[in-house]
Each structure stands twice: as structure tokens, then as C-alpha cells.
Amino acid sequence: MEKNRAYSVLELIGWGKYNIFTFIQCGLAWSTFTFWFVNTSFVIQGTTEEWDLNTLQAGIIGSFITVGLLFGSLFWGHIGNRYGRMRGFKSTVIVVVIGSILLVLSPNFYTVAGALTILGFGMAGEIALGGTVFYEFCPPSKRNYLTLMSLFLSSGNITVTFTALMVSLFNTTGFYNWRVISLVGVVIESITMIFRFFMHETPAYLISQNKQSAADKILNIVSVANTGKSLDKIEYSASLNPNELTQEPEGTKKVEKKSGNMMKLFKAPLAKTTIVLGMVYMLAGYSYAGIMQFMPEFLEEFSTSTSYAIILAQHSCGIPGVFISSKLVDTRLGRKFTITIFYIFSGLFILFFSFSDLVWVTLSMSGLAFICISLAYSSMFTIAPESFPTSSRSTGLAVVNLFSRVGGIASPIITGYFLEIPNGKFYALLSICITFILAGVFALILKETRGRKIG
Numbered sequence: 001m002e003k004n005r006a007y008s009v010l011e012l013i014g015w016g017k018y019n020i021f022t023f024i025q026c027g028l029a030w031s032t033f034t035f036w037f038v039n040t041s042f043v044i045q046g047t048t049e050e051w052d053l054n055t056l057q058a059g060i061i062g063s064f065i066t067v068g069l070l071f072g073s074l075f076w077g078h079i080g081n082r083y084g085r086m087r088g089f090k091s092t093v094i095v096v097v098i099g100s101i102l103l104v105l106s107p108n109f110y111t112v113a114g115a116l117t118i119l120g121f122g123m124a125g126e127i128a129l130g131g132t133v134f135y136e137f138c139p140p141s142k143r144n145y146l147t148l149m150s151l152f153l154s155s156g157n158i159t160v161t162f163t164a165l166m167v168s169l170f171n172t173t174g175f176y177n178w179r180v181i182s183l184v185g186v187v188i189e190s191i192t193m194i195f196r197f198f199m200h201e202t203p204a205y206l207i208s209q210n211k212q213s214a215a216d217k218i219l220n221i222v223s224v225a226n227t228g229k230s231l232d233k234i235e236y237s238a239s240l241n242p243n244e245l246t247q248e249p250e251g252t253k254k255v256e257k258k259s260g261n262m263m264k265l266f267k268a269p270l271a272k273t274t275i276v277l278g279m280v281y282m283l284a285g286y287s288y289a290g291i292m293q294f295m296p297e298f299l300e301e302f303s304t305s306t307s308y309a310i311i312l313a314q315h316s317c318g319i320p321g322v323f324i325s326s327k328l329v330d331t332r333l334g335r336k337f338t339i340t341i342f343y344i345f346s347g348l349f350i351l352f353f354s355f356s357d358l359v360w361v362t363l364s365m366s367g368l369a370f371i372c373i374s375l376a377y378s379s380m381f382t383i384a385p386e387s388f389p390t391s392s393r394s395t396g397l398a399v400v401n402l403f404s405r406v407g408g409i410a411s412p413i414i415t416g417y418f419l420e421i422p423n424g425k426f427y428a429l430l431s432i433c434i435t436f437i438l439a440g441v442f443a444l445i446l447k448e449t450r451g452r453k454i455g
Contacts (some may be wrong), residue, residue, distance in 0.1 A: 006203040009219050009231070011139045016226025022137045023145065025199060027152035028192045029089070029130035032096065033123050034156030035185055038315075039178075040065050041293045042164050043103070043112065044412075046178025051109055055297065059416020062293045063409050064113045068099075068120025070405035076125030077398020085133050085394065086201045092125030093193045100186045104179055124405075128397045135385045135393075136202035137222070146385070147326040150378030154322060157292075157315035160185070165308040208390045264392055265399055273387050274396065276445045278403035280380065283439035284343065286407030287432045288373070290415045291350065294428065297419055301357050310363055317367040321374025328379070334450040335383035339443040342376035345369075347436030354429040376440070386449035407435070 044058040053061070072092075079088035099119030106112040135146055163184050167177045203222075206215035216231070223231045265274040291298075295314070299307035321342075328338045349369035353362060388396035418428035 006136070006207050006215060006219065007140050009203070010137070010222070011141060013139070013219070013223045013226050013231075015139055015142050016222075018222045018225035019137060019139070019142070021225075022134055022199070023149060025192075025195060026130040026134035027149050027155075028195075029093070029126040030149060031152040031156035031159070032185070032189055032192055033127045033130075034153045035160045035188065036096070036100070036119055036123055037065070037289075038157050038160045038292050039181060039185060040116070041296050042160075042178045042181050043116070044293060045296045046176050047109065047112060050176050050178075053109070055419045056413075056416040057109075059294075059412040059419075061109070061112060061116065062289070062412035062416070065116040065120035065123075066289065066405050066408035066412070068117040068122075069124045069408060070120075070402060072121035072124025073128065073398045073401040073405055075121070076128055077395045077401075079125075080129050080132060080394035080398070081392075084201050085129055085136065085205050086199055088125055088394075089129040089133055089199070090196050092122045092129060093189065093196050095122030096126065097186065097189050097193055098122075100182060100189055104182045104186060124398075124401060128401050129394070131381060131385055132394050132397060133199070133202055136204040136390070143386070144326055144330055144382070147329055147378045147382045148322060150322045150325070150374065150381055151319060153377070154315060154318035154374060157318060158312065159188070161308060161312040161315050165305065165312055168304050168308055204390050262395060262399070265388075265396055270388065270392065270396070272445075273447065274399060276442055277384060277387060278400045279442045280339070280439050280446070281384075281400045281404035282407040283435045283442065284377070284380065284407070285404030286411045287347070287350075287436045287439070288377070289408040289411035290428065290432045291369075291373075293412055294415050294419070298353075298425060298429070299362070302359070306359070310359070310366070313363060314366050314370045317370040318374035321371040322378050324371075325375045325378040325382075328375070329382055330450065334448045335379050335386070336443050336446045336448050338379040339376050339383065339446075340440040342372040342379070343436050343440030343443065346372040346376060347433040347440075350429055350436065351433040354426045373436075380443075383446065383449050386452070387447070 040062050044062050047053060047061060048055070048058045076088050076092060079091070096119060099115050099117075099122055103112065103115035103119060106115050131146065131149070134149060135143065138145060160181065163181050164177065167180045167184075171177055171180055173180060200218050200221060201214070203215040203218045206212070206218065220231045223229060264270060295311050296307055299310055302310065325338060325342075329335050333341070346369050349365050349372060353365040353369060356362065356365075384397055384400060385393055414431065415428045418424040418431070421427070
């Protein structure tokens with residue numbers, strides 16, 4: 001695992017205004033990701049009403065966003081490694097805006113499917129490159145803030161659910177609720193796009209491409225923003241020093257081809273990490289997609305406004321989960337045991353949720369489940385970038401996100417099928433329970449990254 005001099009310089013500069021700006025911008029990318037992902041549940045519910053679809057057909061609609069995520073994961077990973085993190089990160093938001101506008105204006109089932117595919121394609125870059133960009137601008141001693149960035153995942157969930165609740169209560173426009181909710185998302189995404197273009201390429205990426213002078217310029221911008229002082233170019237240069245063990249592995253002096261970079265992930269020493277982390281992502285992706293996209297159907301015995309209020313409360317429970325996770329990952333539990341314990345608890349609480357139709361039981365069990373899901377997910381998002389070196393990080397995260405999309409594609413179809421059969425709610429939630437528990441078991445095989453020096 002290589003070390004990268006940029007991180008040493010960032011540590012010397014310290015945390016400051018530039019990091020806060022990056023934290024917010026990358027966090028907003030994660031927030032809009034969850035906004036659109038959770039919005040799929042309202043699209044499923046709304047299109048079912050508008051075009052009289054059955055649950056299985058609606059589930060197939062939900063799979064299209066994950067198909068886009070599937071192809072986007074590999075595409076944006078390649079763009080991030082080959083052409084730069086920021087070239088990819090700035091392009092993803094444009095794609096998401098285009099897809100979201102098309103979704104709002106969709107006249108039929110097929111256009112919705114196409115819009116969700118485009119939307120998912122762009123969202124894949126938002127979630128993967130957002131984490132990478134923040135990680136590569138973050139001083140190593142502050143990397144636990146990557147866990148805190150998961151607050152934006154919860155904020156996206158809360159924003160879309162609160163929007164849905166308000167629209168369900170006050171929409172008198174004559175347009176279906178799902179279109180109005182999606183229009184709000186278009187506005188938020190467009191505002192995010194404007195600020196995205198003020199961001200710079202990460203110095204760690206520039207060094208991995210042998211562009212030390214360009215890296216120094218960016219680090220100087222960070223230093224001025226954080227400390228008000230320019231870098232001492234002699235003492236704190238980001239240039240590679242042959243007398244220090246900070247070089248990239250042999251072969252990174254030239255831009256690696258996609259195939260070579262991809263193959264590195266499936267050879268020693270990264271193969272085990274890639275496959276095991278991929279399995280964790282795939283199993284968690286199945287469960288996450290099922291519980292997020294079909295929650296309105298799981299709550300169908302309640303009125304629309306009541307079910308939306310319950311969903312809002314569920315997503316609000318994710319906030320304390322993020323804060324708890326940010327502390328636990330730096331304790332003796334570390335990253336992997338936090339993931340294991342709370343994915344297992346997530347599965348169990350989801351199963352308990354299926355045993356009662358009482359509001360207080362539904363709210364308490366699902367609320368506890370969402371706390372645990374948030375805990376495990378934010379810990380998973382912390383361990384993932386720490387498990388790959390700079391030269392392979394973007395592609396590595398793309399590949400594990402690809403695994404996640406496989407689970408995400410299967411989940412709406414299988415869940416939609418279960419909901420069409422007798423006792424389907426129980427079987428659907430049981431499958432989500434089992435996959436959450438299996439994700440926790442696979443996490444035990446991962447290498448702990450707490451305290452490790454990673455490039």
C-alpha cells in the first residue's frame with residue numbers, strides 16, 4: 001500500500017475553511033444521491049396510481065435506477081482514475097440534472113424508465129467520487145469525518161420525505177405528487193451544480209499522475225484558505241522525494257489503462273479486499289434498496305400522510321446513528337466490528353418490524369433499524385476508501401459499488417414479487433433481514449483499517 005506525500009502536507013496544513021467547503025460539497029453529492037434514491041419509492045407509488053401498475057411492474061421501474069447505477073459505477077470510476085476526480089465529479093451532477101428534468105416531464109412508463117436510468121448513471125458518480133474527493137483533501141488525522149459525512153445521507157432522506165409529506169398534504173396543482181417531489185429535487189440539484197464548479201482537483205491524484213507542480217499549486221490554495229499563509233515550497237513541497245518512502249508503486253508514473261487498473265484489484269494484495277468488500281456492498285445494497293424503495297408499500301395499512309410521517313421519523317433516526325458511528329470506528333471496535341454488529345442488528349429489527357401493524361411497534365422497531373443501518377453504512381463508507389491505495393481508489397470504489405448495484409437491481413424485482421403473494425410483506429422483510437445479517441458476517445473477513453497509513 002503506497003503512501004502519498006500530499007497527505008503529509010495536508011496534515012501539516014491542518015483542517016480549515018477549504019476542508020469545510022469540500023465537506024459540504026461532497027456531502028451535498030451524497031445528500032442528493034439519497035434524495036433521488038429514496039424518491040424512487042414515491043415514483044413507484046405514484047406511477048402505480050397514475051398508470052395502474054401492479055407491484056411487480058412498479059418494482060421493475062425501481063430497478064432501472066439501479067441499472068443506471070450499475071453502469072455508472074464502472075464508467076465514473078474509470079473517468080476518475082484516468083482523467084481526474086474533478087472532471088468526473090463535475091460531470092456527474094450535469095447528468096443527474098438532465099435525468100431529473102426528464103423524470104419530471106415523463107409522459108409514460110418507458111420515459112420514466114429511461115429517466116431513472118440516466119439519473120442512476122449520474123448518481124453512481126455522486127456517491128463514489130464524492131467520498132473519494134473528500135478523502136483525498138482530508139488531513140489523515142481527520143478521516144473519521146468521512147463517517148460524519150454520512151449525515152448528508154440522512155439529510156437527503158429527511159429532505160425528500162419531508163417534501164413528500166408536505167406535498168401529500170398541500171398539493172393542489174393537479175400534478176401527481178411524485179412529479180412535484182421530483183421537481184423540488186431538480187431545484188436542489190441545480191443549486192448544487194453551480195457550487196461544484198468552484199472545486200479543484202485533488203493533490204493526491206495529481207501526484208499519482210506525476211504532476212507535482214500542479215499538486216503544489218492546489219496545496220498552496222488549501223494552505224492560504226486554511227491558515228492565511230502560503231506554503232514554504234522548499235520545506236513543504238508536495239513533490240516526490242526519492243529519499244522518502246512516499247513514492248507511488250512502480251507503474252504509476254504513466255497513466256494506467258483501465259484494464260490494467262481493473263486487473264490490479266483482482267490480484268494480490270487487493271483481490272481479497274475487493275471481493276469481500278464487494279460482497280458486503282452487494283448484500284447491503286439488496287437490503288437498502290428493498291427497505292428504502294418499498295417502505296410506502298410496507299406501511300400501506302396506514303394513511304398516506306401517516307406513512308410519510310413514519311418514514312420521516314425513520315430517516316431522522318439515522319442522524320444519531322452517524323454520530324455514534326463516528327465515535328465507534330475509532331474505538332477498539334474499529335471499522336469492521338462496527339459494521340458487523342450493526343448490520344446484524346439492522347436485520348433483526350427489520351424482521352421484528354414485520355410482526356405488528358401497531359403504529360408504536362412499527363415506529364420503534366423500524367426506528368431502531370434505521371439507527372443501526374445508518375451506523376453500519378457510515379462505517380462501511382469509512383472503511384472502503386481506506387482499503388485501496390490512491391492509484392486504485394477510484395476504480396476500487398467503483399467496483400465495490402458495482403457489486404452494490406447487482407444487489408440493488410435484484411432487490412426491487414424480488415421484493416415486488418414477494419408483495420404480490422400471500423404473506424408477502426413477511427417474506428420480503430425476511431429476505432432483507434437475511435441479507436443484512438450476511439453483510440455483517442462478510443465484514444468480519446475484512447482487514448481493519450483503523451490507524452493504518454494509507455496512501
